[in-house]
Amino acid sequence: MKGTVIHAPWDVRYEDREDPRIEEPTDAIIRTVATCVCGSDLWTYRGLNPIEKPIPMGHEYVGIVEEVGPDVRHVKPGQFVIGAFFATDGTCPICQAGYPSSCVNRRSIPGAQAPYVRIPWADGTLVPTPGMPDRALIPSLLTLSDVMGTGWFAADAAEVRPGKTAVIVGDGAVGLCAVIAAKQMGASRIIVMSRHEKRQALAKEFGATDIVEERGEEGVKRILDMTDGLGAESVLECVGTNESMMQAIQCTRPGGHMSFVGVPHGVSLDGRLLFYKQIHLHGGPAPVRRYLPDLIQLVWEGKIQPGKVFDLELPLEQVAEGYRAMHERRAIKALLWPDA
Amino acid sequence: MKGTVIHAPWDVRYEDREDPRIEEPTDAIIRTVATCVCGSDLWTYRGLNPIEKPIPMGHEYVGIVEEVGPDVRHVKPGQFVIGAFFATDGTCPICQAGYPSSCVNRRSIPGAQAPYVRIPWADGTLVPTPGMPDRALIPSLLTLSDVMGTGWFAADAAEVRPGKTAVIVGDGAVGLCAVIAAKQMGASRIIVMSRHEKRQALAKEFGATDIVEERGEEGVKRILDMTDGLGAESVLECVGTNESMMQAIQCTRPGGHMSFVGVPHGVSLDGRLLFYKQIHLHGGPAPVRRYLPDLIQLVWEGKIQPGKVFDLELPLEQVAEGYRAMHERRAIKALLWPDA
CATH class of the missing domain: 3.90.180.10 (Medium-chain alcohol dehydrogenases, catalytic domain)
Structure with missing residues (x-):
């Protein structure tokens, strides 16, 4: 063959x-x-x-x-x-x-x-x-x-729950499938971080309620503004870069859950940041x-x-x-x- | 006054x-x-x-x-x-x-x-x-x-469960209180990593079933040998150094839970290690x-x-x-x- x-x-x-x-x-x-x-x-x-x-x-x-x-x-x-x-x-x-x-x-x-x-x-x-x-x-x-199984794991590992807010970092196929999963798990607010018009449209079709185009510190500020300054209960990191991981950690509220499902490339996490953010972290190959x-x-x-x-x-x-x-x-x- | x-x-x-x-x-x-x-x-x-x-x-x-x-x-x-x-x-x-x-x-x-x-x-x-x-x-x-509340949080965040194995890294007051917590939560095997005789004795009095004196790679090898090569379901990091965090991560089985409750000093975690270990991580001020x-x-x-x-x-x-x-x-x- x-x-x-x-x-x-x-x-x-x-x-x-x-x-x-x-x-x-x-x-x-x-x-x-x-x-x-x-x-x-x-x-x-x-x-x-x-x-x-x-x-x-x-x-x-x-x-x-x-x-x-x-x-x-x-x-x-x-x-x-x-x-x-x-x-x-x-x-x-x-x-x-x-x-x-x-x-x-x-x-x-x-x-x-x-x-x-x-x-x-x-x-x-x-x-x-x-x-x-x-x-x-x-x-x-x-x-x-x-990709759909991986998006599902992202939502499951971030403990997406009915009536809560889920933030999805990344608009690739996994991030878009994670929107489907968050919707199925009953999140009432699904915020997708994307600056790509066609992917934004598909994210909305899948159930995204909000799109945030800003990245890095500005992106974090937007998410905090949208969540009473607390951050979201669930944040799904679907990229794997250091920048996207930092963004995801900063967008998660204390006691909240962050998942990461993109193979990390060049990611290094500061112990003290994780300690004082007091989030749950879970990820890996889905x-x-x-x-x-x-x-x-x-x-x-x-x-x-x-x-x-x-x-x-x-x-x-x-x-x-x-x-x-x-x-x-x-x-x-x-x-x-x-x-x- | x-x-x-x-x-x-x-x-x-x-x-x-x-x-x-x-x-x-x-x-x-x-x-x-x-x-x-x-x-x-x-x-x-x-x-x-x-x-x-x-x-x-x-x-x-x-x-x-x-x-x-x-x-x-x-x-x-x-x-x-x-x-x-x-x-x-x-x-x-x-x-x-x-x-x-x-x-x-x-x-x-x-x-x-x-x-x-x-x-x-x-x-x-x-x-x-x-x-x-x-x-x-x-x-x-x-x-x-x-310290007892912090030890309890360490066991809670590491999801210690009846009949399972808990490993406690650190024999300070928090680590020793974590032994009490793991015992109360029903762990059937409680392994404490300690090389201090008086603290080992107190750990045993509190419910530790095993003591491991080795540290670093040798300590990890001992824990893997004791857990069919898989690592423990729950690992409680009660120190806060980079060495103790690495030891704890390596002692946790995939899908298992690791907590960290000591204020991290000089801790930096590699994203790819966390990804492929596929553990749950949770910590912070208790x-x-x-x-x-x-x-x-x-x-x-x-x-x-x-x-x-x-x-x-x-x-x-x-x-x-x-x-x-x-x-x-x-x-x-x-x-x-x-x-x-």
């Missing part, structure tokens, strides 16, 4: 790769129905993560099970499945406690921007949908593999596997439509254009169809 | 001060029955906090209400009361949410190492005991003003006022005896010796009797 491989910064190729095959008895092989480009793929694309040898890319996927290894019990060929962006065993104490993304046997997904992909720990990683989905549902189901059953149901019933974050759809073979469009911020998120 | 004033590092004097008087209608004047020296007082004593002019010292106290301002409703002359180490209004949204130590109208206690002390926000700050306590109960009641009613009850019924952390008792006029003894680690904590 062909698949997506990055050779060097800016050099993404759709080229011949070996067909994936069952390597361990707990593996499954999936025929990819849809995949996409992640904001975190751009760190590699931009040369901020090392590329020592060509890397098969992609960790977001939905598809149909082609084949399973002899130890796979719950996933069956022919099922339509969604999996998390890490493969996890589902049975270790950390998985059992609800943190599969820190599973002691965690594995990377070996290149899902391809027509077929091998999924390790199939039973722990994959969740079947209630039936074969309409094509119209597929973009929303695909977001559950990463345990999206924990949320998959409930989120599949919400998408299946049409209650949420996170697939709207895809504003570019391409045949998989044009994957390099997907990376370019996202890097240049022409697209929020690019969906790739293997069968187009 | 006389009272305790620090003039410069190492220069603590018991000297003439003005008698405190009602300055605001929400004030109360307390006749101090017992007070003590705090670990945080030692930062000033050692010259690590600036001393621009002579500072009246002390923020831990129990005593009898002498006089109240015209707006004080719930506290009455003649009552035996305990107050938190910050004065707080009790009515702002932050107090109401359970975080009085971050009250928007928070005030310092103006020098409680004295026979009389003015307490701002008397109604929000002071809690009367059920009656006049026996002298034997007074040391334990005094700890509720700070909201001891929130816990006072329940903790008074536990002491009153003899269920906890945190007063055992006082291993030195002195007449108040010998306060300077209390500072010296704690600085030299000859004493865990020094109690001062104004009437001795």
Whole structure:
């Protein structure tokens, strides 16, 4: 088959790769129905993560099970499945406690921007949908593999509660999905920090009540002005830079909750600031596997439509254009169809 | 009256001060029955906090209400009361949410190492005991003003749960009180990191099941060995140095909870470490006022005896010796009797 491989910064190729095959008895092989480009793929694309040898890319996927290894019990060929962006065993104490993304046997997904992909720990990683989905549902189901699950974790970790205020720092696909999550969890005021017109519009469609365009100290001042000088009960940091983390901490009221779900780059937190702000802090790679059953149901019933974050759809073979469009911020998120 | 004033590092004097008087209608004047020296007082004593002019010292106290301002409703002359180490209004949204130590109208206690002390926000700050306590109960009641409340917050913020493991980093008065709290909250395994024989013994008396003497990487390795390589569900950081914070973070399992209640000195946390450890982090100045009613009850019924952390008792006029003894680690904590 062909698949997506990055050779060097800016050099993404759709080229011949070996067909994936069952390597361990707990593996499954999936025929990819849809995949996409992640904001975190751009760190590699931009040369901020090392590329020592060509890397098969992609960790977001939905598809149909082609084949399973002899130890796979719950996933069956022919099922339509969604999996998390890490493969996890589902049975270790950390998985059992609800943190599969820190599973002691965690594995990377070996290149899902391809027509077929091998999924390790199939039973722990994959969740079947209630039936074969309409094509119209597929973009929303695909977001559950990463960005919608990550936005949900951001809201869950920040303990968004009915009638309270949630501030979302970041207007990428994760930040926009976090708006959906905050709305579902009943926040009465959802403030999104964004200065990008098209993303502001989508944030409002998803449930944002207010947009703040200011950043840094001015952004913090705006949030404090809007919250009686106290800050918000819940602040969701969906970027990962030091500036956005500082902004989020300063926008959280004492006793409030701040989550951070963007992989931190250059972030250093002063202990005394955290102490005197007296906030709760929780973040990390989202345990999206924990949320998959409930989120599949919400998408299946049409209650949420996170697939709207895809504003570019391409045949998989044009994957390099997907990376370019996202890097240049022409697209929020690019969906790739293997069968187009 | 006389009272305790620090003039410069190492220069603590018991000297003439003005008698405190009602300055605001929400004030109360307390006749101090017992007070003590705090670990945080030692930062000033050692010259690590600036001393621009002579500072009246002390923020831990129990005593009898002498006089109240015209707006004080719930506290009455003649009552035996305990107050938190910050004065707080009790009515702002932050107090109401359970975080009085971050009250928007928070005030310092103006020098409680004295026979009389003015307490701002008397109604929000002071809690009367059920009656006049026996002298034997007074040391334990005094700890509720700070160290026992802070230890309780450490356990609460680290979400210590029945049947789980709690690790306590630090064997000062707060760390030892945190052992009492973890025991009360039902932890089945309470591991204290300490290399001080006398403190180890008290920790065991309070409920510690294990002592770890190693520190840094070796200490972390010991804790991981004791927890199936995963780390503990709850880790309570009761020191405030960068080394102890790193040790605590590394000892917490993914999805677990770490609290920090020692004022951080030179602490800087790497964002990526916090992200990939995927722990919950919560700390700050303990909201001891929130816990006072329940903790008074536990002491009153003899269920906890945190007063055992006082291993030195002195007449108040010998306060300077209390500072010296704690600085030299000859004493865990020094109690001062104004009437001795």
